Amino acid sequence: NAGVTQTPKFRILKIGQSMTLQCAQDMNHNYMYWYRQDPGMGLKLIYYSVGAGITDKGEVPNGYNVSRSTTEDFPLRLELAAPSQTSVYFCASSLGQGAGYHEKLFFGSGTQLSVL
Amino acid sequence: AQKVTQAQTEISVVEKEDVTLDCVYETRDTTYYLFWYKQPPSGELVFLIRRNSFDEQNEISGRYSWNFQKSTSSFNFTITASQVVDSAVYFCALTTNRDDKIIFGKGTRLHILP
Numbered sequence: 001n002a003g004v005t006q007t008p009k010f011r012i013l014k015i016g017q018s019m020t021l022q023c024a025q026d027m028n029h030n031y032m033y034w035y036r037q038d039p040g041m042g043l044k045l046i047y048y049s050v051g052a053g054i055t056d057k058g059e060v061p062n063g064y065n066v067s068r069s070t071t072e073d074f075p076l077r078l079e080l081a082a083p084s085q086t087s088v089y090f091c092a093s094s095l096g097q098g099a100g101y102h103e104k105l106f107f108g109s110g111t112q113l114s115v116l
Numbered sequence: 117a118q119k120v121t122q123a124q125t126e127i128s129v130v131e132k133e134d135v136t137l138d139c140v141y142e143t144r145d146t147t148y149y150l151f152w153y154k155q156p157p158s159g160e161l162v163f164l165i166r167r168n169s170f171d172e173q174n175e176i177s178g179r180y181s182w183n184f185q186k187s188t189s190s191f192n193f194t195i196t197a198s199q200v201v202d203s204a205v206y207f208c209a210l211t212t213n214r215d216d217k218i219i220f221g222k223g224t225r226l227h228i229l230p
Contacts, residue, residue, distance in 0.1 A: 033218060042122075042207060042222035050216050058217060090161065094218075102149045102211050105218065107161040 002026050006091050006108035013081040013115045021076040021111050023091030031096035032074040033105065034058070034066065036087040043090065049074055050096055081115045088112050118143045120210050122221035129198055130229050137193045137224045139208030147213035150191045152182065155205040155223070164206075167191065195226075203228045 007022045025032065030051045035043040035058075045058030049068040063085060065077040074093075078085060092105040119142040129135045141150065152164040165175060167184050175182045179196045195202050205225045211218040 031216065035220070043209075043220040045217055045219065048216060048218075056216075059219070088159070092161075096216070101213065102166075102216075102218070104151060104163045104166050105153075105161075105209075106163075109160055 004091055004093055004106050004108040006089075006111050008111060009109065010112045011114070013078075013113065015081060015083065015115060017081050018077070018079050019081070021078070021089055021091075021113075023074045023076065023108060024072050025074075025093040025106070026072065027093065027095070027106065028071060029093035029095050029106070030071070031094045031102075032068065033092045033094075034064075034074070034076045035090045035092065036060065036085075037090060037110075038087050046076065046089075078113075083115050086113060086115045118148075118210050118212060118215065118217070118219045120208050120219055120221035122206075122208055122224050124224045125222070126225045126227070128227040128229060131200055132197050134194060134196050135198055135226065137195075137206050137208075137226065139191045139193065139221060141189050141191065141208070141210045143210060143212055145212035145214050149211050150184070151209040151218075152191075152193050153207045153209065153220075155207065157204070161207075164193075198228045200228045200230055202226060 004025045033048045034046040044060045047066040049055045089111045091108040095103045121140045148169045150167045154162045181194045183192045205223045207223045208221045
């Protein structure tokens with residue numbers, strides 16, 4: 001049971017480049033989340049999804065896009081990388097059982113992204 | 117909108133001392149969920165506890181205990197007889213039944229000194 005898998009673990013981008021951070025879970029979880037953690041700071045929610053085909057903005061969505069075509073996958077897209085997007089990115093999932101019932105989050109191991 | 121405040125940015129205690137990490141939350145919803153997570157120096161995020169708004173019982177798990185008080189909107193975390201391995205960043209988080217966002221506090225960095 002792999003849990004939540006994030007790839008890549010590390011990446012360096014040049015300003016203006018684009019990339020996709022991959023996230024996959026094998027627990028059949030409905031809810032998936034993307035967070036960023038700046039050095040020495042807390043977790044900020046970028047985007048989240050409560051099921052395939054449904055996504056919504058979090059606290060800091062600017063500069064990012066997501067899609068959720070399957071239950072398992074929730075990729076995060078950076079279109080025009082900027083130094084302000086240098087951060088550690090965490091993907092997480094949980095077993096949402098509908099009607100706003102929330103279980104604990106399972107986190108991936110993170111992607112460390114530097115934009116230079 | 118929900119909000120989580122962890123006013124203690126950094127705490128240092130000597131090993132074997134007890135330490136309490138504060139978490140104050142804000143929400144207008146009556147059904148909500150509170151969480152604590154640990155982030156050790158290795159960087160992964162480890163789930164510690166989940167509590168829903170209808171369960172105000174305090175929880176004890178080994179050296180860890182949690183005090184949930186709706187009257188003060190607080191969900192504080194106490195480590196008894198702290199150990200060096202407890203050194204980590206601890207996050208409190210909140211979500212509600214009407215908003216699927218899970219919002220984290222800024223975290224408290226805990227140093228346990230040998």
